[in-house]
Amino acid sequence: MKDLPVPRLPHRRGGNRLAIMLARTAEQVRAATVPYKVGDVVLGDDPFNGRQVGTITVIRGPVLGLRTACEGHPDFVPGIVYYDYRQVRTPD
Template identity: 50%
Template sequence: MLEIQAGAPAKHLQSGRTPGFLAQTLQRARTAAVPYKIGDVLVGDDPFNGRREGTVVVKNGRSIGICTSDRVYFYDYRQLRRPD
């Protein structure tokens, strides 16, 4: 029987490579490959935020923060495009 001491850190009970590999694969699948970098100039078009042009200042998962002259607006990366 497994005995866990009080105050001792819990150890990972699963052994082998499969759980770690599966966890890494799922993490990569959940994380979107956002094609924009901080400093890129983009145009965002959203019915709630409106159409804004600005520079990327924040990348948080799928959310991108665009800094205009007065504020930072957050868009989903799929609502952004490069200006013409």
């Protein structure tokens, strides 16, 4: 009996790049819906994090990272607090 060679399927190289490109595009679309930009001073109000004023330093999808000053309150440590962009507004 004669052995027949098994045909090899062509290797697709662009499949991984396509997934990466789609993931980046999806991240940009989610970030584009946030009405704030890095450097804006905002007031975050959340039942778990409390109410804090800070500067936006990180935007990851619908989440904003606020760098807080925490001046005058001994319990707060300066750092980055994360809020959903719907829980953030500009101070009056």
